[in-house]
Amino acid sequence: MIEILQQIVNGVAIGGVYVLIALGLTTVFGILGIAHFAHGSVSMFGGYLTFFLVTSWGFPLLLAILVALIVGFVLGMLIELLAYRPVRNANHINAFIVALGLTMMVEGLNLQFFGHEQVVIPTNLSRVFDIGGVTIPELRLYVIIAAALLIIAMTLFVEKTKTGQAIRAVAENRDAAILMGVNVKTIPLVVFAISTALGVCAGVMVGSLFAIAPGIGEWLVVKGFAVLILGGLGSIPGAIVGGLVLGVTEALAAGFISSAYKDVIAFVVMIAVLLLRPQGLMGKA
Amino acid sequence: MKLRVSHILYAAALVGFILLPQLITVKYYLHLSVLALVWVIAAQGQNLIQGYTGYVSIVQAGFMGIGAYSTTLMGLHFGLPVWLTILLAPFVTALFALFAGYPSLRVKGHYFAIVTLAFNLVIFIVLMHATDLTQGEAGISGIPKPGREGGWLDFANREVYYYFVLIIAVAMTALAALIVRSRIGQTLIAIRQNETLVGAIGIAAWKYKLFAFVTSAMYAGLAGALYAHYQSFINPEIFGLAQSLDAILAVIIGGSGTILGPVIGAFVVVFLPEYLRFADSFRLILYGLLLVLATIFMPRGIVGVVGQLWARMAGKATR
Numbered sequence: 001m002i003e004i005l006q007q008i009v010n011g012v013a014i015g016g017v018y019v020l021i022a023l024g025l026t027t028v029f030g031i032l033g034i035a036h037f038a039h040g041s042v043s044m045f046g047g048y049l050t051f052f053l054v055t056s057w058g059f060p061l062l063l064a065i066l067v068a069l070i071v072g073f074v075l076g077m078l079i080e081l082l083a084y085r086p087v088r089n090a091n092h093i094n095a096f097i098v099a100l101g102l103t104m105m106v107e108g109l110n111l112q113f114f115g116h117e118q119v120v121i122p123t124n125l126s127r128v129f130d131i132g133g134v135t136i137p138e139l140r141l142y143v144i145i146a147a148a149l150l151i152i153a154m155t156l157f158v159e160k161t162k163t164g165q166a167i168r169a170v171a172e173n174r175d176a177a178i179l180m181g182v183n184v185k186t187i188p189l190v191v192f193a194i195s196t197a198l199g200v201c202a203g204v205m206v207g208s209l210f211a212i213a214p215g216i217g218e219w220l221v222v223k224g225f226a227v228l229i230l231g232g233l234g235s236i237p238g239a240i241v242g243g244l245v246l247g248v249t250e251a252l253a254a255g256f257i258s259s260a261y262k263d264v265i266a267f268v269v270m271i272a273v274l275l276l277r278p279q280g281l282m283g284k285a
Numbered sequence: 286m287k288l289r290v291s292h293i294l295y296a297a298a299l300v301g302f303i304l305l306p307q308l309i310t311v312k313y314y315l316h317l318s319v320l321a322l323v324w325v326i327a328a329q330g331q332n333l334i335q336g337y338t339g340y341v342s343i344v345q346a347g348f349m350g351i352g353a354y355s356t357t358l359m360g361l362h363f364g365l366p367v368w369l370t371i372l373l374a375p376f377v378t379a380l381f382a383l384f385a386g387y388p389s390l391r392v393k394g395h396y397f398a399i400v401t402l403a404f405n406l407v408i409f410i411v412l413m414h415a416t417d418l419t420q421g422e423a424g425i426s427g428i429p430k431p432g433r434e435g436g437w438l439d440f441a442n443r444e445v446y447y448y449f450v451l452i453i454a455v456a457m458t459a460l461a462a463l464i465v466r467s468r469i470g471q472t473l474i475a476i477r478q479n480e481t482l483v484g485a486i487g488i489a490a491w492k493y494k495l496f497a498f499v500t501s502a503m504y505a506g507l508a509g510a511l512y513a514h515y516q517s518f519i520n521p522e523i524f525g526l527a528q529s530l531d532a533i534l535a536v537i538i539g540g541s542g543t544i545l546g547p548v549i550g551a552f553v554v555v556f557l558p559e560y561l562r563f564a565d566s567f568r569l570i571l572y573g574l575l576l577v578l579a580t581i582f583m584p585r586g587i588v589g590v591v592g593q594l595w596a597r598m599a600g601k602a603t604r
Contacts, residue, residue, distance in 0.1 A: 035395050086581045092394070093341055097537050097580045100530055104573030111569065218526065222406060225399045233395060260414040267403040274400060275388050 002133045007255040013140045015247020016147030020202035022227035022239035024195030030171035030234035034095045038102035040221025046072045046200025047207035048114040051121045076196025077189045118213035232283025306444045321555040322450040328535040328547035329461045330504025336541035338497045339477030344401040345505045345532035347408035350524025351378045352506030353513035367431040371510045378506025386498040412521035424520025462544045540588025
């Protein structure tokens with residue numbers, strides 16, 4: 001029983017990271033119908049940047065994260081403006097190819113700036129808490145808390161603010177939103193800025209919990225899309241539920257079945273959900 | 286008139302391909318040309334599902350892997366002759382594709398793309414970890430060439446293998462053209478244009494989609510088998526996600542939904558990264574940038590651009 005709880009706690013931590021990635025992907029998809037494949041690599045860029053600021057320039061961790069967030073914000077807007085906007089009215093496969101090209105560019109930039117080495121963001125958080133037999137490393141706990149706060153903030157932003165309403169309006173019915181006076185030129189910029197910032201947070205979490213290395217970004221974005229499938233494309237509650245389900249499934253699979261095949265098991269669950277509920281766990285029929 | 290021009294073009298391309306080994310002086314380019322021809326086969330398959338049916342599948346390299354490993358393992362464990370295992374490999378791949386196609390084809394658009402992508406990852410992980418069978422990351426080496434040793438054709442000779450793959454690539458391209466022109470192919474195009482309408486006039490679209498998916502997988506399996514016996518070495522690395530994306534790029538860059546597109550695209554995808562070697566570590570960035578620019582400025586691929594130029598020139602000439 002303790003063992004199961006332990007794995008669930010582990011799963012929630014990685015699930016939180018998946019949720020942050022998936023929130024970015026799902027809002028971008030909801031607004032623009034784009035599978036933003038470069039999202040993982042951009043997120044890793046944020047993680048790398050944080051690592052670089054901390055180790056080479058001696059920034060305190062929180063300041064480094066703040067700088068990385070601001071860079072992510074700007075980078076997100078540039079990506080929308082320069083890469084996706086020109087293919088806005090083309091076939092959706094074209095936007096996907098642009099996303100692939102972008103992924104290569106960002107992966108190349110990461111290699112160019114930060115090299116091939118695997119890096120871990122240093123945090124100095126080494127205490128381990130023991131709650132009723134379940135051990136939680138301090139860092140993992142903070143990651144869970146930070147992820148939870150970010151998810152709540154994002155949900156409040158989308159549900160309660162004027163901009164959030166505009167985002168939902170464009171996602172629901174683009175033409176009607178235009179008629180209601182929503183500026184459909186700035187909304188994608190806002191969405192990309194926020195999504196990328198969330199991705200940067202996820203990148204920092206991956207970089208401190210595990211490690212950042214070439215290829216991790218692609219792995220992360222694939223998991224993000226798996227979450228979207230699980231939860232329903234474009235759905236924010238779906239991203240949250242799907243991310244946690246995927247994270248916990250993986251942790252349980254790794255703990256009790258096989259750590260080599262944990263991803264296979266996670267994908268099998270995804271495909272099973274798709275067969276039973278093609279619209280995803282939280283998607284509308 | 287237009288038909289005749291395109292026939293001359295096909296003939297010229299064929300002559301070009303036949304003469305190519307005589308024109309190439311650098312051995313390495315001959316090697317790349319063989320690889321490019323293998324990719325032509327894989328890309329023709331990808332074009333059937335992506336270009337004609339409009340379903341973007343991201344598992345082509347995974348299916349190449351199944352073809353490559355099945356031909357190798359059948360030869361290794363059952364002692365079957367190479368030509369037979371190459372023939373059987375596409376059918377083994379087809380079995381897997383039937384299994385993968387059934388759940389994935391129930392969904393459309395991005396869902397389909399991501400589910401097939403997941404299948405590619407599953408294939409990759411299994412190839413990596415089922416070490417008893419595949420020897421994992423280390424891969425399998427010493428895969429035999431077709432033909433008897435000391436036979437009248439020496440398949441270890443690159444030039445011979447080039448012509449061997451060329452014949453198959455031409456045959457598979459012709460087969461793709463036949464499929465596209467048949468009633469089945471026309472139905473596939475109709476599915477791309479309006480799947481609801483296809484269903485409404487009483488055609489079971491799923492059968493046709495499954496046919497396109499399985500056929501495209503068989504193309505990939507054949508390409509993978511040819512690759513394995515050419516390189517004499519395989520490991521999971523070459524059948525990953527990145528290579529599946531290359532197959533998609535080959536179709537898009539060449540011109541999706543055209544017969545010549547995948548041929549041109551396959552050569553671009555194999556040769557362009559080599560030519561960008563001068564840029565060294567900027568290569569990936571440059572390649573990505575070229576892709577983005579190409580998609581924005583020539584969304585219909587090289588065939589589309591050339592076709593447009595041709596139409597413009599022909600228009601001027603008649604005037």
